[in-house]
Amino acid sequence: MHEKISAGQLASIVILFQIGSSSLFLLASEAKHDAWISVAIAMVLGMGMLLFVTIPIQSRAPHSDLMEMLTRYFGKYLGFIVGLAYIGYFIYKSVRNVREFGDLVILYLLPGTPLDIVMIVLLAVGAYAIIQGIEVFFRVGQLMLPWLLLIYILLFGLMLISGLVDLKKLLPLFERGWIPVWKAAVPEVISFPFGEMIVFLIFWKHVVRFSDIKKFTLIPYTFSGLFIVLTNMLIIAVLGDLSGAYVIPFMFGTSLIEIGGFLERMDPFVSLLLFGGVFFKQATYYLAAVLAAAELFKVTRHIVVVPVGAVIFVGAKMFKSYMEQIQLGFEHNLKFHFPIFQIVLPIILLLVMVINHGFKRKKEKRQLDAPSNE
Amino acid sequence: MGQKHREKMPQPLSLHLEDNLASLRAAADKRSDMVIRSFHVPTVNQMEYALVYIEGLVDLTSINESLLRPLMSVLSVHDGDSAERFAAIQNCASAAGPTVIVEDMESLWQQIMQGDTVILAQGYRQAVASGTSGGEWRSIAEPTTQNVIRGPKEAFTESLRTNTSMISRRLKSPNLRIQNKIIGEQTQTSVSVLYLEGIADDSVVHEIQRRLDRIQIDGILEGGYIEELIGDAALSPFPTMFNTERPDAVTAGLLEGQIAIVVDGSPFVLLAPVTFFAFFESSEDYYQRFYIASFLRLLRFGAFFISLLLPSLYIAVTTYHQEMLPTTLLVSLVAQREGVPLPALIEAFLMEITFEVLREAGVRMPKAIGSAISIVGALVLGQAAVEAGLISAAMVIIVSFTAISNFVIPSPNLSVTVGLIRFTMMLLGGTLGLYGVMVGLMLLCIHLASLRSFGVPYLMPVAPLIWSNLKDVFIRFPLWSMRTRPDGIAGKNRIRQKKTLKPQPPQPNPGKE
Numbered sequence: 001m002h003e004k005i006s007a008g009q010l011a012s013i014v015i016l017f018q019i020g021s022s023s024l025f026l027l028a029s030e031a032k033h034d035a036w037i038s039v040a041i042a043m044v045l046g047m048g049m050l051l052f053v054t055i056p057i058q059s060r061a062p063h064s065d066l067m068e069m070l071t072r073y074f075g076k077y078l079g080f081i082v083g084l085a086y087i088g089y090f091i092y093k094s095v096r097n098v099r100e101f102g103d104l105v106i107l108y109l110l111p112g113t114p115l116d117i118v119m120i121v122l123l124a125v126g127a128y129a130i131i132q133g134i135e136v137f138f139r140v141g142q143l144m145l146p147w148l149l150l151i152y153i154l155l156f157g158l159m160l161i162s163g164l165v166d167l168k169k170l171l172p173l174f175e176r177g178w179i180p181v182w183k184a185a186v187p188e189v190i191s192f193p194f195g196e197m198i199v200f201l202i203f204w205k206h207v208v209r210f211s212d213i214k215k216f217t218l219i220p221y222t223f224s225g226l227f228i229v230l231t232n233m234l235i236i237a238v239l240g241d242l243s244g245a246y247v248i249p250f251m252f253g254t255s256l257i258e259i260g261g262f263l264e265r266m267d268p269f270v271s272l273l274l275f276g277g278v279f280f281k282q283a284t285y286y287l288a289a290v291l292a293a294a295e296l297f298k299v300t301r302h303i304v305v306v307p308v309g310a311v312i313f314v315g316a317k318m319f320k321s322y323m324e325q326i327q328l329g330f331e332h333n334l335k336f337h338f339p340i341f342q343i344v345l346p347i348i349l350l351l352v353m354v355i356n357h358g359f360k361r362k363k364e365k366r367q368l369d370a371p372s373n374e
Numbered sequence: 375m376g377q378k379h380r381e382k383m384p385q386p387l388s389l390h391l392e393d394n395l396a397s398l399r400a401a402a403d404k405r406s407d408m409v410i411r412s413f414h415v416p417t418v419n420q421m422e423y424a425l426v427y428i429e430g431l432v433d434l435t436s437i438n439e440s441l442l443r444p445l446m447s448v449l450s451v452h453d454g455d456s457a458e459r460f461a462a463i464q465n466c467a468s469a470a471g472p473t474v475i476v477e478d479m480e481s482l483w484q485q486i487m488q489g490d491t492v493i494l495a496q497g498y499r500q501a502v503a504s505g506t507s508g509g510e511w512r513s514i515a516e517p518t519t520q521n522v523i524r525g526p527k528e529a530f531t532e533s534l535r536t537n538t539s540m541i542s543r544r545l546k547s548p549n550l551r552i553q554n555k556i557i558g559e560q561t562q563t564s565v566s567v568l569y570l571e572g573i574a575d576d577s578v579v580h581e582i583q584r585r586l587d588r589i590q591i592d593g594i595l596e597g598g599y600i601e602e603l604i605g606d607a608a609l610s611p612f613p614t615m616f617n618t619e620r621p622d623a624v625t626a627g628l629l630e631g632q633i634a635i636v637v638d639g640s641p642f643v644l645l646a647p648v649t650f651f652a653f654f655e656s657s658e659d660y661y662q663r664f665y666i667a668s669f670l671r672l673l674r675f676g677a678f679f680i681s682l683l684l685p686s687l688y689i690a691v692t693t694y695h696q697e698m699l700p701t702t703l704l705v706s707l708v709a710q711r712e713g714v715p716l717p718a719l720i721e722a723f724l725m726e727i728t729f730e731v732l733r734e735a736g737v738r739m740p741k742a743i744g745s746a747i748s749i750v751g752a753l754v755l756g757q758a759a760v761e762a763g764l765i766s767a768a769m770v771i772i773v774s775f776t777a778i779s780n781f782v783i784p785s786p787n788l789s790v791t792v793g794l795i796r797f798t799m800m801l802l803g804g805t806l807g808l809y810g811v812m813v814g815l816m817l818l819c820i821h822l823a824s825l826r827s828f829g830v831p832y833l834m835p836v837a838p839l840i841w842s843n844l845k846d847v848f849i850r851f852p853l854w855s856m857r858t859r860p861d862g863i864a865g866k867n868r869i870r871q872k873k874t875l876k877p878q879p880p881q882p883n884p885g886k887e
Contacts, residue, residue: 279816
């Protein structure tokens with residue numbers, strides 16, 4: 001059962017997970033054409049979180065995952081409850097992705113198909129990947145990443161060639177000052193997508209060499225962060241201040257591409273990107289929930305896959321509409337709920353670890369000192 | 375049954391020649407091709423002898439000229455004691471071929487069945503088997519399934535020894551190991567495992583040996599039996615062992631650290647471990663200049679995707695996403711489909727099945743009536759069906775292009791697999807549109823990523839990513855730039871060639887003006 005992830009595979013999943021579907025949307029749309037600056041700020045803050053909280057947590061317990069850490073440092077009962085909450089958080093994240101994807105597929109690709117079927121199929125593919133194991137899942141990520149990036153580059157290139165990009169739309173910078181830009185970034189964009197790196201506390205222990213973790217998380221993180229900033233800039237440069245009005249601004253942007261009268265209708269590629277991105281994000285959370293549940297309840301992974309999938313499906317059905325899902329997400333979750341799991345709890349965990357280690361070291365020191373005193 | 379057979383104690387040979395011959399006759403009851411040639415030599419003690427062999431498995435001239443004649447002349451003047459006489463028999467037998475001394479009925483039978491001639495003599499509990507195997511085999515011919523324009527034109531035959539000789543002729547290294555095994559309770563088929571010591575991974579060699587030893591079956595008739603019994607991912611439609619009828623391909627595989635399994639009676643040699651991308655390689659890739667080879671390889675990958683996805687994409691787009699087509703194309707498609715009574719999915723299914731039937735017929739049909747199939751296929755099923763308004767012309771184009779793309783994949787067993795998966799893709803495309811196709815592709819990727827061939831991940835140089843191996847996957851780098859053997863397949867000895875093999879103009883000698 002010693003499943004191993006190589007550094008390159010970790011990097012691929014970090015990129016896929018971070019980009020997910022977020023590059024298709026305009027993040028921080030309240031900041032209007034300064035949205036990309038908000039994203040950049042959030043990215044730097046998220047990096048700080050990663051550098052000073054998430055990775056230090058892992059390096060204090062290199063061979064355990066989040067669940068093991070929680071039960072070890074928070075005690076058996078509190079740890080169990082917090083662990084359960086984290087499983088709920090992972091599941092809820094997956095629920096949001098599945099539901100969002102289902103709604104978008106019905107909106108853009110299959111207007112006549114029942115939502116349930118779209119979601120069940122997506123979850124079934126995820127479950128299949130998860131049953132094959134962590135190794136296979138990360139390998140699939142490595143396989144798909146170049147293709148998704150290639151499609152992005154192709155679409156960017158086509159946008160540039162067809163003369164849609166007008167960088168003047170990005171000006172003037174800070175039209176309404178710093179405050180709205182900052183407000184758009186904190187905490188919304190930190191919560192989504194940059195703070196979500198917390199989920200890797202479940203996977204890091206499987207990386208072959210522990211020393212690789214820092215490098216192969218931070219570099220891909222920076223890459224995908226810059227990538228999201230870039231797509232945000234591009235969306236604004238193509239669509240201007242109106243970009244916030246579209247459901248998938250990137251899709252609308254690409255639908256404007258027309259070269260030589262035959263290169264048009266790039267929508268299938270965008271839906272491919274959407275599918276690829278959402279699949280990996282959804283499945284990463286699904287996998288994290290499955291692994292966490294298996295660890296917490298001490299059962300084998302295969303037993304948990306279907307129940308967790310069923311919970312995700314039921315959860316995704318609870319939203320009455322796409323709008324409700326978006327509203328709940330952006331109005332409440334991003335501001336109040338997600339930061340608990342992404343920022344507050346990790347910081348507490350780190351503090352407990354630091355204190356605990358301090359005690360232990362003192363104790364060890366005392367024990368070491370004791371014989372010499374005799 | 376086999377188990378019981380093993381537990382039985384072997385029956386030792388009797389001192390009396392007549393008893394031995396009687397039990398041989400009893401064992402070979404109703405077996406008319408066994409020949410027993412008794413003779414006696416008028417020496418001092420009037421010895422009785424017998425030669426036993428199976429007609430057709432032996433080389434008769436070698437028996438008559440090299441075995442029987444010297445045997446008789448030596449024995450007729452021999453007057454030593456019985457041990458000396460036995461040594462003399464063995465000596466004579468060596469003239470015809472390698473000898474083995476057998477002491478029980480069972481191994482005696484085994485030797486006879488392998489084409490040996492057994493010499494029995496009155497008064498000995500031992501017999502001498504002399505390697506006189508011969509008989510008729512198909513001669514070496516051109517490959518029928520893996521053709522090249524440039525490259526060796528010979529293919530393996532059904533004879534194990536001919537096949538291994540074709541490999542060792544190309545690979546004169548003393549590190550070439552050829553290990554024999556007998557598999558199959560009834561057929562007693564010889565199976566040879568070939569590898570290069572130091573270049574092949576030892577653990578994989580052991581694993582293959584272990585899996586071969588596990589096989590207990592009545593018969594092995596083709597490498598396919600071995601492949602199915604020892605291959606990984608028993609339930610996957612994808613082949614996890616490579617088969618080829620080209621000795622040069624096997625040699626190249628051995629040089630990269632693969633292990634070859636040659637089965638007697640089959641002109642196809644198995645290679646393992648193998649990755650998915652090996653099925654897109656042709657021997658010719660290495661005989662043509664690398665630009666051409668790389669272009670052809672990319673073409674094959676393109677053809678693979680066309681063959682896999684084209685019908686399903688067509689179905690998905692025409693059924694669910696008409697808005698994605700340019701207006702003029704859409705109008706002409708709609709005009710064609712106007713009179714067609716069937717939905718696109720059914721139409722495509724019908725045509726694809728028709729094509730598969732045609733292909734199967736083309737393979738199985740006697741060659742003499744082969745030309746009929748092109749008439750029936752092309753004219754009746756294609757043109758007439760369109761003219762009758764049963765199928766749209768666009769569908770015929772799609773199906774034909776798919777079919778031709780399918781033949782571009784160099785490995786026949788992968789192209790059949792692709793054909794199978796194409797039907798699933800069509801179903802997905804017909805029910806869930808582009809979303810279905812994407813789901814299908816994702817499932818395919820997950821499945822491929824989960825496969826392993828003797829411990830080597832199936833998608834190896836790509837996922838897990840190994841940069842140095844990518845030199846020979848989508849693009850074939852120039853030979854002089856591929857310095858190392860593929861990582862992950864080859865064992866300890868990695869270096870293939872010197873660093874400075876890139877051809878360069880001769881350096882001007884500074885000494886001479």
